[in-house]
Amino acid sequence: MMDYQLNVPAILRRADELYGDREIVSRLPDKSWHRYTYADFVSRTKRLAVALRGLGLSDGDRVATLMWNHHEHLETYVGAPVGGFVTHTLNLRLHPDDNTYIASHAGDRVLVVDKVLWPLATQFVDRVGFEHVIAVGAGDTPDGAIDYEELVASGDESAFAYRDLDERSAAAMCFTSGTTGLPKGVLYSHRALALHALTAAYLMGVNEGDTILPVVPMFHANAWCFPFTCCLVGAKQVFPGPHLDPESLLEAFEQEKVTLSAGVPTIWMGILQALDATPDRWDLSAMRSMTVGGSAPPRAMLEAFGERHGLKIVHGWGMTEMCPIGTMSGGPGQELGLSTEAMYDKRAQQGTAIPFVEIRARGADGLVPWDGTSMGELEVRGPSVSSSYFEAPEAADRWTDDGWFRTGDIVTIGADGYVEIQDRSKDLVKSGGEWISTVALENALMGHPAVAEAAVIAVPDDKWSERPLAVVVLREGAAATDGELRDFLAPSFAKFWLPDRFEYVDEIPKTAVGKFRKTALREQFASATPVENV
Template sequence: MTANDTGGSMDDYPLTLTSIIERVERLFPDREVSSRRPCGTVTRTTLGSCAGRARRLAGALAELGVGARDPVATLLWNQSEHLELYLALPGMGAVIHTLNPRLSPDELAFIVRDAGDKAIVVDESLLGVFEKFRTATDFAHIIVVARSAEVPPGMLDYESLIAGGTAVEWPALDERDPAAMCYTSGTTGRPKGVVYSHRALVLHSLVAAMPDQLSVSARDTILPVVPMFHANAWGLPYAAALAGAHLVLPGPQLDPESVLDLCAQERVTMAAGVPTVWIAMLASLDAEPERWDLSALDRLVVGGAAVPRSMFEGFDRHGLTVIQAWGMTETAPLGSVSRLPAGLDDWSADEQYRCRGRQGVALPLFETRARDDQGQLIAWDDTAVGELEVRGPWVAAGYHAGRGADSFTADGWFRTGDVVRIDARGSIRICDRSKDLVKSGGEWISSVDLENHLMSHPAVAQAAVIAIPHDRWGERPLAVVSVLPGSEVSPGELREHLAGEFAAWQLPDRFEFVATIPCTATGKFKKTALREHYAPA
């Protein structure tokens, strides 16, 4: 007797994003979506309205010739129209390809040519950015989200398309069909495209919403400060839609006061972004602790770079919990989340901060391992060091057009480039990016550890450590430091501050002081620029 004879087989239900859209329409049509415009005005709509407009938008795009697997670029902020495209394009079988407006015109032109984008949707506030790379591309259609100005000649109006579009029924899709596309930051060579399947994004949304992960529920009001053009805004738009949470979309205004105003006004329960955003936000809170009512704010999810202990301690003072997460464009992006394990609530404050400061344990269905310089798998003893490798249902198996094949192992794991230690519980601690480690006299020095401890000094706002060539030792660390307004600190004081945690040979030889440290388009310290300035080849 076979499994089919016993009725033991299960329905082969496809894991497609259309199931999330239809769930929204049936169960959460009235859940609010708040969207702050570039002018600062907050407009309000609902998940149900966004889903309905997505159906009409899909019909209009199909009339324009956008078909299955066609990539369509978006040059938009975190705004309700972007959410509509997150639903419409995968729902109709096309691919949403989000563009980072903070990239250079050359990079943007390369990316849209490499992706083969058929059309582009541009917010009117970004038309200036678009014009800088438009001539190097060949879009069949240019669609403008216009609110205050007329659409330029030769372009289409987003609202007119929706008004004239016929609502579609979503086609039957294969769960392995492409749904979305995002490019890596291109810190080593040209950016590489990562194409996410429906199956990957549905599973990512389900797992991200779990209680011990990001814990997304219908009771949440979620503010993705992380851009929707960066790794699917960490999956929060889809996870929020799946759970029926209230979404708050901040537009381009991400200065600390604007973010804090939005958190207080919208009664946000969870916000997510990179450390540079929260460092600035903490400084504003310290300066005016009574200005904002953040009593609803339950957690701040931080990723993109290691969180210094000083940030945990700073937000704890204000009754706000920071949760560190780790991921990459290639992992859709969540890979691990750092929460205190069950049974460890009675640990000392120092032990808890050490635990929270790690990148955490892999999400369910996501596997991790690490290899040392000899290619051997390292022990999970929190001592051995190796490059992190990962695999799972939302991890890339390759890059668009087959580039970057050396990032994948022969047995199907992705080589992250992160150098880690892993403890007995499986908790990851990232020591550095492989390209950012300082190798001095044959010994490795972690730039991340030095940066985190420097930023625990009360006068330091930001700190980045790079390797500079040295005739005797090969490389030595150099620290680039930004000081908080009104504060002063000397190199000797910083060296003394580090000496309590690091050996003398690990301390930076030089300290350079700057007004602000340059950041990449995704909010990480731009170490390539620092190396070019302080350690030219």
Template structure:
């Protein structure tokens, strides 16, 4: 058979030749809408590649982006890998010190910045010797010493794409760094092409040329879950929301552009559900077929909430290290006529591994766990778009001697091979020698009508080693108390599993990617928890018998 290279070049060329008229819609920082097409983005990418080469960008060089979900970002997604360089997406929500570290670790030579993010760039730009800074403007002036993005494209002559090896680097993304310094993951052309094909499969994310796709997940986070490349490959209409991701703005775009598929983390959809509940007739979402949700476990209350509005949530799991799609929770055919509780129980899981993704789980003794939905172990994965190592050889112990990636997620696997993420390894609570899942407690707490969000962390305990502590935000105008919350949890949990302390806050701290920042919560409450216990291990409510 023909040894045909699986490179993103073919994705870009297909978008240009076969899907050239498909719209790409971008919402600018000021809220205005800009419209272009996949064909125009691909043609401009040829000029952009020529201009970047004129600045000295060559094979393997890193071109950083500090951009929102916008058409210019898509053009860089096309141009940089297709010319043989590496597109490196930077997260503007990170601390300047983190951005400076990442830019240095990646050895970025050039950076493209949206003018609305120039202040973010100023926080770290002087610490790394970028050879060129290119600014995407929306009517503003380009600062001295920087280049104008449109001027560069205007001066570039269209290039013919070079023939590339499918195993060469195409893109670079860094982990969120919640357990240490961020680690770089380099994606090959082959990995991203195969990932795009798998994502588009009907029983996976099901991206079709008939779809209008709105990725709320940022293009600076794991390639927006691969959705821009999948859209270009298949010819889906693409809606890019820019920086405005408040519920009303997202709903306006979903309704106004008649979106059929959207994707993002649970926090986005929690806020959107509250807006829909408050004004159910304001937005016409009749075309919206499915919401892909990942990044954190989805509570049943969120599934039920969207079902009330006739909208379907499909849960997926993945990581930066898996490019990121790892599993999808599509309801199997035999459950179509199942009982409601059985269907929700399946939908609340993280799904079945996508094709070409191998999974297994290993317990504390190093033994592989049975797929009986009872035994727990750390999930290990391998596949054609799973990292085999981190950039610069960081954290080598994240990979097994036989080539599997240790995810750090503690899972149960049922007879179908369907994953249930019980916790991150570092977030499990070990109380009296028994494991308690913080994720299970969080999901059940968020099913309480008064609770908006809940995060559960382990805090030290003199008697039991660790105990779960719940940190909550309440819905506007709602009231509850620890006793009521314990009664709510007691329907599904044993007494010894229940948090003995609840903290009510206005905002739960989050990482730059929207996940709960549990390290901050553990640090904040660990010392005070010990102070609230006497030497007999009595909790603040006077209870001591936890079993």
């Protein structure tokens, strides 16, 4: 067999040869639309790669991005690794101190930043000391920065050549959220991205006839590999820019006839509320699937989309350390022969491992059986799983002695290989020596008609060591008492699982990628005096 390098240049070359007439659409800050073809994208990406080399960059140098989802970000996403460099996405929702640390630790030499995000960039740019800052979009270019369009225009396309880059060299970089300790960098190899793009296309059935709108930011967990997957198969790409409110997204879904989208549960909960409010307003007949990831979705939400609006949600689980997809539920062939109830039950679970990812779970006494009830920490391995963090030897204990990655997720695995996450190891409630899953309680609570969002945390208890406390956001105009919510949960859970306390808030604090920030809730409520809502 030929020693063919699985790399990003091979993905771009395929797009170059086969998909030149396919469209890439971006929504700009002023809500106007930018349209061009894959042929335009490929040409500009080649020129960008040449121009970056002209700035003095060498193979392996990091090119940081601070941008919304749009065509220029796609050009950088692909152009940097095609040129032999490493795309390093910075999270625009992080504190400037975090981005200062992340960019400095990564050794970023260049920053490509949206002009509309320049006020954010100024809070850390000087502290990092980038050699070059490249400003993207309409408007004045900040002093000392290079205008992106001028840089692309300066690249000589005739000087570009597809390189046979080593598939095990670095292509992209992303840092974990750093919910415990400092953020840690993950370097993605060309090989990992190529295999993951091919696998994602198979799992979600993505092909040239699709129109894909990734709501998931390109700075979040490698954008779930959509940029590379779409380029590999020639799917039309639609980027929402900074407009992530439900109405703007629904407008884009309808106008561009989007067939597949992807985002975290909070995005889809907002979409669901908008559809429920005006069910006949939007034509989403082209939409065949919506992928939810980032955290476990409530079963009630999956069922509401399906039964009230005829829309299918596919559930994926993964991590930054996994490129990021690890398991999928609701994919092709997974629901054959299931009743409607069983289908939603399965779809709310995290699904089976994707091809070339292996799973196991470890409890206190060793590996646990695949019986659907025994809980243990999920461990994974595969060609798209990181084998270490970037220059972080202190975190080597995240890998077992035989090389499996410890995810930190407590799961059960069924006899059919279906994974169901019970909790993050740090979020489980241990009450009287028994484990209580906060995720299960949260998803059940969000099935109550009065509840918009719910997060469950452990709080100290003199008798039981810890007890569950539920923090609830009620729907606008709705009401519920502690007793009503406890009674709603009672048929599905053991009595000792039921929360002793309920706290009602206007909003649950979230991380930069839309997950519940439970550290903030624990600080707020762990020692607060309970007030019962009767």
